[in-house]
Amino acid sequence: MxxxxxxxxxxxxxxxxxxxxxxxxxxxxxxxxxxxxxxxMFRFPPVPADQAGRVLRPGGWGAAAAGSGGVPAVALGGGGRDAPENTLAAIREASRNGATGVELDLSLTADGVAVLMHDETVDRTTNGSGPVSGLRLVQVKKLDAAARHRLKDKFSGEKVPTLQEAVEECLRHQLTIFFDVKSQPDKAAAALHQMYKKYPALYNSSIVCSFEPKVIYKMRQTDSNVVTALIHRPWRLSRFDDGTSRSLSTSGRLWLGILDVLLDWAHHHILWKLCGVSAILVHKDFISVDYVQYWAERGVEVVGWTVTTAVEKDYYQKMLKIGYMTDSLLEDIDARY
Structure with missing residues (x-):
């Protein structure tokens, strides 16, 4: 605290x-x-520490995490390198490969059904095109979610799952779920609340996270018993993932840089307490032993993303001793931004 x-x-x-x-x-x-x-008056207290611990430290970092060196290994998008991201096949592969949990990206179709999709459009991962929000569920279900994956022959015909289908698959495999919500806080919170009511086990096996504090605040308003986390990457407003500037003008870079400083300060001093989060998910390049200790003193867990190489995974397992998100449970792949 x-x-x-x-x-x-x-x-x-x-x-x-x-x-x-x-x-x-x-x-x-x-x-x-x-x-x-x-x-x-308006801040939310965090959920009880023992509940957050069951979500963030499944099995007490014991047998359930043995395959990842004793710390939780979360498959990003279900492990987008090992199987088509955000699919039931990815969830099954993640479980088979020793993940303790999966990160799943939540989107909403034109008819208001929650499905798994990382991008605003279906173009990058399927054989379709257009925004998810512009397609009805029946249209989304016709898409091949493996069409652009490197293992498309192995997973040919894999469909985009609904949120409920994904939840049921995760519960079958006893995987912790990190629900990543990027927009539409009201609708997303309502869809997730339905899942928590239908599957109460989610309170001890899932966490709702977002870059947008308003999403987390709305989730806590909707259901204060849900474990939540903020996602943060310093300089996100002014720089792309690879470090290049988002603005070509000097004034634009200066203004976005000022906003980034303010946002970073707010994350570390105001927003986490206002939302009552139990964890903060931070880009791997900004995490150190001291940083983990800073948050531990406030009762907040740190989870790193996206950890891809064997050297990075070893550092998280042996030095930082915190959970991490990865694209692959099987391979030592090139570091990505």
């Missing part, structure tokens, strides 16, 4: 910043007091 000393420092910093900008100690005091009361 956030310590009283931390809160005093953070709100003192807000006071000094506002007072310096407005030259009004009274106004700064009122704004700081408002923010403090807002945090007290």
């Amino acid at each position: 956030l310590q009283l000393g931390d809160e005093a420092v953070y709100f003192s910093a807000v006071f000094v910043l506002v007072a310096s900008g407005t030259r009004s100690p009274t106004g700064a005091s009122l704004l700081t007091a408002f923010l403090y009361v807002f945090m007290l």
Whole structure:
């Protein structure tokens, strides 16, 4: 939990910043007091530690994680290197290959059915085209989800599963589920809430995560008993995954850089507490022993992504001793951004 000393420092910093900008100690005091009361009234407490532990440390990092060196290994998209991502085949392969959990990407069709799809469109992973939100379920179900995969012959004809189909498959294989929600917080929260009501085992075997704090806040509003996590990559607003700038202009780069600094500060000092998250999923390049300790002192688990090489996996298993997400449980593949 956030310590009283931390809160005093953070709100003192807000006071000094506002007072310096407005030259009004009274106004700064009122704004700081408002923010403090807002945090007290509207923040969500995290779920009980033992519940979060069952989700984030399945089997106590014992036998269930033995295949990954004693720490949880989560198959990203079900393990997109080993099988077509976000499919039932990927879930089965992940279980067979020793994963403790799978990360699944949630999208909604034109008729409001939750399905698994990472991108806004179906173009990259299927033989179809167009936005997921523009296709009805009957159209999505006609697509070949293995059409563009390197093992397309082996998995030919694999379909895009609904959220319910994926949940049932994960429960059969006793896999922890990381539901990654990218947009439409109201509809996504409603769809997930239905799954939690229908399958109560999910409360102890799944976690809802997102880059967007509003998604997590809406999920906690809808069902405060769900374990949640924020996803974070420093400089995400100003730089693409490979590090290149999103803006060509100097002013654009400067403005996006300022927003990135503010967002990073908010993740580490405000947003995690407001949403009451139990974990933070962070890009692998920004994780260290000290970083893991920083969050451990606040009762928050760190999970790294995307860990792909044998050297990286060994570092997470032996040095950091935290869970990680990977594209493959079988291969030592080139590092990716």
